[in-house]
């Protein structure tokens with residue numbers, strides 16, 4: 602094993618929990634972490650996709666993989682994930698499970714919007730407290746949380762989703778300072794549009810996109826060095842472009858963009 606690889610596994614190994622590993626950004630994180638020698642707990646609802654990924658990763662890399670089919674919108678199922686990983690030394694959490702929604706909030710399905718808060722916020726909080734305290738007691742580890750370019754201001758026509766990502770951005774920034782003295786690195790990842798299953802589930806159309814592989818690669822490289830990363834030129838461009846505008850104007854601009862991206866109009 603190369604020195605860099607062994608330093609990474611010493612700091613963030615031997616096990617990583619990756620939620621949202623069945624597709625998209627979480628799946629790319631799983632592949633990237635497997636190539637760095639970490640054992641993985643793969644979490645999502647679609648068991649057959651987790652089994653397929655586990656087979657791919659165990660045959661390609663000499664690592665152990667455990668699958669944990671879990672619906673993170675269910676509190677009891679979320680708790681089971683924590684209990685079922687109690688026998689493992691988890692040094693890294695990648696909380697990538699999440700979904701979006703679009704269109705006018707008053708027309709949205711109330712249960713879906715409530716589930717969004719459970720999956721995108723409540724489950725992440727629970728995982729951060731659980732794995733974070735175990736990492737802090739060992740004085741090493743990392744938490745990677747998925748924010749979004751939409752997390753830096755309100756977003757008309759994706760109001761609840763943007764609010765959930767503002768929560769994650771704020772949580773990661775605050776927790777990053779709290780856990781610094783405990784040797785635990787916290788990274789907020791704020792991508793722009795990424796070509797995954799996300800847009801179809803959120804009923805959004807995306808024009809220009811970046812790949813989930815870029816998100817995983819750039820984020821892992823930034824872990825321990827940065828508090829927030831905007832992976833790829835598209836998220837950087839959106840961030841810089843909006844940063845000069847006052848917040849109320851940013852909300853207006855994002856509203857125009859989201860109205861165009863929503864299929865509900």
Ligand SMILES: NC(=O)c1ccc[n+]([C@@H]2O[C@H](COP(=O)([O-])OP(=O)(O)OC[C@H]3O[C@@H](n4cnc5c(N)ncnc54)[C@H](OP(=O)(O)O)[C@@H]3O)[C@@H](O)[C@H]2O)c1
Nearest residue numbers: 621623624625626645646647673698699794795797798799
């Ligand atoms: N794609 C983008 O443009 C973009 C931009 C900014 C931020 N993000 C954030 O990046 C993260 C990953 O999104 P993605 O682009 O990779 O989307 P994706 O391709 O749709 O993947 C979402 C993952 O979350 C899992 N998931 C969804 N609901 C779940 C539930 N109730 N319980 C357990 N797992 C659940 C899905 O697995 P199952 O369906 O198998 O459960 C899937 O593995 C999300 O937090 C998203 O908000 C995405």
